[in-house]
Amino acid sequence: MPYELEKQVAIASVIQAAKLCVQIQQDRLAAAIEKPDFSPVTIADLGAQAIICQAIAAAFPQDVVVGEEDAKLLRQPQMSEQLEQITAYVRIHVSEASADRVLDWIDRGNGKVGDRFWTLDPIDGTKGFLRGDRYAIALALIENGEVKLGVMGCPTLPLDLNQPQGERGVLFVAVKGQGATQIALKTGATQPILGARTANKSNFRSTESVESRHGNLPLQRAIAQAVGMTAEPLSIDSMAKYAVVARGEAALYLRLPWAEYPDYRENIWDHAAGAIVLEEAGGRVSDMYGKPLEFATNAKMLNNRGIIASSSDIYDAVLAALQEKV
């Protein structure tokens, strides 16, 4: 099967990164370090990026990674304690880890988009991670402008949202043309997901960010209502929103920009893995104007604004409702 080795390397490294995140949270070491843009990062984001970039380098030495994080902050002398902590957690999974190697592995994520590259969000929903809520470790392979493989680890997401107290911890895997699957992190139990072809009565609701700065919630709700959704939206951090639509637990994920942030552009690593999981589960994804998402132009999706991700049958109605309001 095409992309089999890539898939195995991605799955194994995302599982290791997920374990690292869970361990750091259990050890109560998940604390926000402020980045120059004032957004938070933690030792878990950096450790997860080190593990995954190391695995890609070992299996595919020529491959480029476009990752969210870099080691600039961590290279500063006042960060030596955090660097030691990260190195110790990474060493649990990669025996040859040293402080210098960890810094270099993290900086392997400084690549540029091209004909073939990976994009990595070591923790999507860092604010969710810090709150103890949902987050995702998201890795995707992009070739010739198309997402070919997406793996998304969601350590705190229930296997079934209708059983919120049930088992948690899921991995989503999708390969172009090969479908999407959900793997239970605890047991390895695997099942195909195809829940995004048609909306139904029980999932006729939208899902949106917890952080109100990340999306124009009033406009998103107005569009959901315009297509007939009356149920309360489901607030979930991170790209797990795509997975929830893919599983058929919600029918719509809208991410619409605020007029106050006209220059905000989405990052490819915030969407690539989620988008292929949803499409392979039968759903549709585009920007708010119906344009395909451009994953290989730049790390920022310069030519796209907003996101529509939905079950296939309601996509056209959502797009039409949106064009009426914007």
Ligand SMILES: Nc1ncnc2c1ncn2[C@@H]1O[C@H](COP(=O)(O)OS(=O)(=O)O)[C@@H](OP(=O)(O)O)[C@H]1O
């Ligand atoms: N202003 C603004 N507008 C839109 N998006 C933004 C904005 N600021 C941040 N981000 C990105 O949002 C990513 C988190 O995604 P979510 O909003 O789905 O999760 S959350 O509910 O905020 O936790 C988050 O990803 P991580 O940094 O990986 O957590 C950011 O890339």
Ligand SMILES: [Mg+2]
């Ligand atoms: Mg971030």
Ligand SMILES: [Mg+2]
């Ligand atoms: Mg993100």
Ligand SMILES: [Mg+2]
């Ligand atoms: Mg992140």
